[in-house]
Amino acid sequence: MLRAGGKCSRPDCGRETFGPSEAQATKAIILGQAAHICSASPGGARYDLSQTDAERHSLENGLWLCENCASLIDKNKGVDFPVSLLKIWKKASEAAAQDRLFRLSESVRDNCVSSLIFMNIPRLHHLIALTKQPLELPTYFDDGIPGEGYIAPELNSLRRIIAQMRFPALQWQEAIKMFADPTGLVVSFEGRFRTRNGPKEARDRSERDISDIENAPQIYAKSGNIKFVMPYDPRFLTTATAGVEMRRGSTNVGGFASIKYREDDVVVASPFIIGLYSTPEARAFMNALVAHQRAGR
Ligand SMILES: [Zn+2]
Numbered sequence: 683m684l685r686a687g688g689k690c691s692r693p694d695c696g697r698e699t700f701g702p703s704e705a706q707a708t709k710a711i712i713l714g715q716a717a718h719i720c721s722a723s724p725g726g727a728r729y730d731l732s733q734t735d736a737e738r739h740s741l742e743n744g745l746w747l748c749e750n751c752a753s754l755i756d757k758n759k760g761v762d763f764p765v766s767l768l769k770i771w772k773k774a775s776e777a778a779a780q781d782r783l784f785r786l787s788e789s790v791r792d793n794c795v796s797s798l799i800f801m802n803i804p805r806l807h808h809l810i811a812l813t814k815q816p817l818e819l820p821t822y823f824d825d826g827i828p829g830e831g832y833i834a835p836e837l838n839s840l841r842r843i844i845a846q847m848r849f850p851a852l853q854w855q856e857a858i859k860m861f862a863d864p865t866g867l868v869v870s871f872e873g874r875f876r877t878r879n880g881p882k883e884a885r886d887r888s889e890r891d892i893s894d895i896e897n898a899p900q901i902y903a904k905s906g907n908i909k910f911v912m913p914y915d916p917r918f919l920t921t922a923t924a925g926v927e928m929r930r931g932s933t934n935v936g937g938f939a940s941i942k943y944r945e946d947d948v949v950v951a952s953p954f955i956i957g958l959y960s961t962p963e964a965r966a967f968m969n970a971l972v973a974h975q976r977a978g979r
Pocket residue numbers: 690691692695696697747748749750751752
């Protein structure tokens with residue numbers, strides 16, 4: 683069930699096999715079952731004499747299906763559904779489940795990329811190299827540091843590039859559940875974050891020691907007792923608005939980052955981009971700004 687991501691593994695079906703009960707708030711309904719690829723009992727569908735008992739009851743011999751499909755594959759002793767076919771279903775459904783999990787959250791891409799308030803150009807270059815993206819970041823910035831007066835057209839082309847990027851990224855909460863040591867993983871994040879040690883002035887983009895986790899400018903969130911901290915270098919804040927957002931106490935943001943290390947209940951990550959949830963007003967403002975700048979050239 684877990685490896686199939688909760689969906690029926692028959693490609694023509696794919697239905698969800700569990701969900702909350704409507705009548706009972708604490709109960710779940712499970713409509714799926716681990717069907718046997720080769721039957722566990724002699725005379726059953728696809729029974730394989732050469733299997734040991736352990737093999738018959740192993741995970742490899744199981745296929746997660748909804749109740750309908752589980753009974754379907756055993757009809758007529760399973761003649762219509764040979765072992766080779768069921769193994770393909772199993773492989774495909776596990777791969778699809780993995781794909782759903784390991785990808786840059788579409789909501790981050792759709793909602794946050796259009797209003798970037800932090801962009802770590804050197805780290806994006808690093809990510810592009812790692813993921814072999816056939817993309818080139820523009821080189822508008824000396825040493826990757828945005829200069830004074832840098833704004834809409836550059837931001838716009840960077841947003842377009844980032845929106846095209848495809849690489850696997852787990853949500854940070856999933857990553858820390860799945861890996862005891864999540865170091866090096868690219869994760870996405872979205873939601874309300876607390877801000878701390880942000881620049882005092884909106885325009886203050888001076889370099890800080892971001893390895894000093896107590897004093898570095900940072901945003902953080904919690905999941906259970908795990909604290910997810912992202913120290914950031916104010917030199918990569920994109921605009922004065924960004925400076926304001928990063929010192930207002932808390933802010934609704936999304937983006938992606940790579941995990942640097944975990945120490946007890948603290949997970950420290952380095953952000954590639956941080957964006958605000960975009961609103962129609964923010965998009966309209968940005969478009970007007972771009973048009974204004976173009977007209978001025
Ligand atoms: Zn089904």
